[in-house]
Amino acid sequence: MNFLQLNGLHFAYPERDEVVHDVRLQLAPGEIHGLIGRSGCGKTTVLKLAAGLLTPQQGQVQLQGQHVQQPTAEMGFVFQAPTLLNWLTVLDNVLLPLSLHGHVTDSQRAYGLALLDQVGLSAHSNDKPHQLSGGQQSRVAIARALITRPAVLFMDEPFAALDAITREELQRDFLALCHTQGTAVLFVTHDIGEAVYLADQVSLMHAGRLHAAYPIGLPRPRQTAMRYTPAFNALCEQLRHAMDTTL
Amino acid sequence: MKRDAFLSTLLGLACVAAWETAVRLGNTSPLVLPAPSVVAHTLWQGLSNGYLWPHIVHTLTEVVLGLWLGASMGFLGGVVLGESARWRSVLMPYVVISQVVPKLALAPLFIVWFGFGTLPTVVMTALICFFPLLENTITCMQQVDANQLALFRMLRASRWQTLWRLKLPVGLAHIMAGLRVAVVLAWVGAVVGEFISASRGLGALIIAAQGSMDTPLMFAVLTVITVLGLAFYQLCEWLERHLLGTSSELSTRTPS
Numbered sequence: 001m002n003f004l005q006l007n008g009l010h011f012a013y014p015e016r017d018e019v020v021h022d023v024r025l026q027l028a029p030g031e032i033h034g035l036i037g038r039s040g041c042g043k044t045t046v047l048k049l050a051a052g053l054l055t056p057q058q059g060q061v062q063l064q065g066q067h068v069q070q071p072t073a074e075m076g077f078v079f080q081a082p083t084l085l086n087w088l089t090v091l092d093n094v095l096l097p098l099s100l101h102g103h104v105t106d107s108q109r110a111y112g113l114a115l116l117d118q119v120g121l122s123a124h125s126n127d128k129p130h131q132l133s134g135g136q137q138s139r140v141a142i143a144r145a146l147i148t149r150p151a152v153l154f155m156d157e158p159f160a161a162l163d164a165i166t167r168e169e170l171q172r173d174f175l176a177l178c179h180t181q182g183t184a185v186l187f188v189t190h191d192i193g194e195a196v197y198l199a200d201q202v203s204l205m206h207a208g209r210l211h212a213a214y215p216i217g218l219p220r221p222r223q224t225a226m227r228y229t230p231a232f233n234a235l236c237e238q239l240r241h242a243m244d245t246t247l
Numbered sequence: 248m249k250r251d252a253f254l255s256t257l258l259g260l261a262c263v264a265a266w267e268t269a270v271r272l273g274n275t276s277p278l279v280l281p282a283p284s285v286v287a288h289t290l291w292q293g294l295s296n297g298y299l300w301p302h303i304v305h306t307l308t309e310v311v312l313g314l315w316l317g318a319s320m321g322f323l324g325g326v327v328l329g330e331s332a333r334w335r336s337v338l339m340p341y342v343v344i345s346q347v348v349p350k351l352a353l354a355p356l357f358i359v360w361f362g363f364g365t366l367p368t369v370v371m372t373a374l375i376c377f378f379p380l381l382e383n384t385i386t387c388m389q390q391v392d393a394n395q396l397a398l399f400r401m402l403r404a405s406r407w408q409t410l411w412r413l414k415l416p417v418g419l420a421h422i423m424a425g426l427r428v429a430v431v432l433a434w435v436g437a438v439v440g441e442f443i444s445a446s447r448g449l450g451a452l453i454i455a456a457q458g459s460m461d462t463p464l465m466f467a468v469l470t471v472i473t474v475l476g477l478a479f480y481q482l483c484e485w486l487e488r489h490l491l492g493t494s495s496e497l498s499t500r501t502p503s
Contacts, residue, residue: 053397070403077401083394087416087491097402100412 002026003184004152008059009049019045020209024029025186028150032178032185033213034195035150036239037205043188044156046205051077051154063152076150076183078158082137084129084144091116091125094143106177108147115143119173122194135166142174146181153178155187168224171197175222192243196235197222211246214239281463303471305448306437308460309365310479314433316484318426321377321441325384325422330410335385346378349438354443368440368448375436376429383425423487430483434476 004027004049011020019042024165027033035043048054050061052070063070063075071077075234076097084093094112099102111147116122119139121132145153159167175198178185195202196216204211216235218226226232263283270276270282277285293299324342328335348369358369391414399409415422441450447466458462 048397051401052401071401073403077398079394079398081394083392083398085395085416087419100399100402100404121360195360196464 002062003029003031003064003226004050004186006046006050006059007061007062009046009056009061010051010058010066011033011045011054011056019034019208020049022059023049023208023210024201025050025210026214027184027186029151031201032175032187034199034202035186035188035210036190036192036202036243037194038190041205042208043190043205047188048209053077073148074151076145076148078141078145078151078153078155080157080160082129082141084137084140086129088125089128090121090132090140093129093140094147096144097148098158112143112147115146115177116140118177119143119170126211128134132221135162135170138162138170139173142170142177146177146183149181150152152184152186155185157189160189160191167194167229172222172224173208174198175220179221183206192236192239193227196232196239197227202239204239204246206246211242214242263352278460281466286466286470289463293464294466299468299471302449302452302468303475304448305365305445306441306450306472307475308434309372309437309440309448309477310475312365313369313436314376314429315432315465317370317373318375318380318429319375320383321380321425321429322384322422324377325381326388326410326415328381329385329388329414330406340341342378342381344446345374350374351439351443354440358444363444363446365445367444368437368450371440372433372436375432379428379432380422380426381425383421383428384418387421390421391417419491420487423483423490427480427483427487430479431476434472434479438472 002174005027006023006026008019009023011018012018023032023042025044025046035046038041045054049056050068052061052068052072052075055069063072084090085096088096091109092099094116095104095109098108098112110237113122113125116125119142121136121139121143124132124136129140132140138161141158145155159170162170171194177183180220187196187198196218199216201213203213205218214235216234218231265285281289282477287327290299326339328342353374354371354380357370361367361370395413395417396409399413404412437448438450438453441448442454445451451467453465456462456468
């Protein structure tokens with residue numbers, strides 16, 4: 001069953017050429033799907049179209065059979081920058097998606113703390129965002145996106161600004177969280193290694209068009225050590241080759 | 248910091264001492280430049296015999312009313328114009344026109360409209376305080392990070408929630424900066440308004456002192472105005488700190 005479907009999406013920003021041409025994509029429940037391509041190829045626009053932040057000029061997005069016209073409660077979004085609110089504590093930032101829609105219950109607060117614990121920040125729940133490092137802020141942003149237990153999570157290069165070691169740790173923790181919640185993920189990256197490590201399938205994108213999806217046959221749960229195996233490197237090489245030839 | 252405050256106080260005291268010495272050595276007439284000790288004496292007399300108090304209360308009332316009226320209208324206007332691009336394009340030219348007209352030049356007209364006394368001064372003070380709040384509120388509401396706005400859309404926040412829980416907290420530092428400017432300008436508006444259209448208040452007292460060539464009284468009134476202006480400014484800074492938390496939080500934005 002297709003859980004999220006992008007059906008022939010076309011999109012152009014006002015007074016600019018079309019940046020997304022006839023994009024078709026299907027995600028199964030719990031699937032992690034990576035979009036990879038060079039900067040400016042339209043990846044982020046596809047992500048915003050899928051999340052309902054932009055409306056396609058042609059085609060439509062369907063989530064669980066429903067036509068998506070604006071963001072829904074089943075979605076979460078992690079932006080490239082952590083976009084935390086500096087005047088709220090870390091915990092209140094995590095609880096923001098809930099506090100906007102009513103009083104936060106004790107069990108929701110406890111779940112927020114549990115999520116912070118899972119991303120290794122339980123000691124910082126009462127800190128303000130500026131007291132955290134960049135990597136810690138990214139972790140808070142991920143916890144915030146997961147607090148509503150979304151069925152699908154959209155991520156726009158959330159690990160791009162992090163150093164290599166922090167990125168690897170965060171990717172590992174992120175996969176564990178998604179696995180626990182059964183969250184489907186559509187994410188954008190320009191890092192081939194990241195795409196292979198996280199995704200079940202990777203689609204190549206170039207000049208607003210989506211090319212064939214490549215299945216990533218690595219076993220789950222993914223371990224950091226897998227990054228150095230011949231199978232992993234072969235997949236990276238295969239993707240790199242596909243990018244060079246098709247793009 | 249403590250050392251800087253000490254040096255700052257020392258500098259002020261040195262200036263006053265130099266002033267006192269210069270006046271005494273130069274035998275300057277108190278009509279031109281009274282010594283600080285003479286000013287202090289006049290001030291103390293005015294306060295202790297109750298002569299200054301009704302004037303202080305009068306001006307204080309005008310400043311508070313004018314500031315409250317102008318700042319709240321400026322803030323509300325800023326929110327409306329900041330939220331609606333259409334209202335902004337329609338109304339902004341007229342707002343700017345109303346502000347480039349020198350407010351003090353309107354004082355004679357206000358006397359015709361509102362008569363002598365408190366009302367024309369309050370209106371003028373309000374007009375002067377209006378623009379800094381309006382301008383700063385509009386500006387800060389335009390400067391909200393696009394990703395934060397997208398986040399609030401993603402979280403299905405209403406327009407009111409986006410205003411109340413994102414735009415205003417983000418812009419609070421800017422809005423408070425506007426209030427600080429308005430607090431200073433409010434004293435200018437009230438005192439100059441009284442120069443023209445009042446028989447009571449600290450501004451009117453300066454004009455009366457000028458008429459009777461009582462320069463020490465002019466200096467004493469100036470001292471009162473300065474102290475009160477400073478107190479308002481400090482109050483504003485305290486409010487800012489209270490609303491914004493520590494200043495380090497104020498200057499830190501989410502790195503992008």
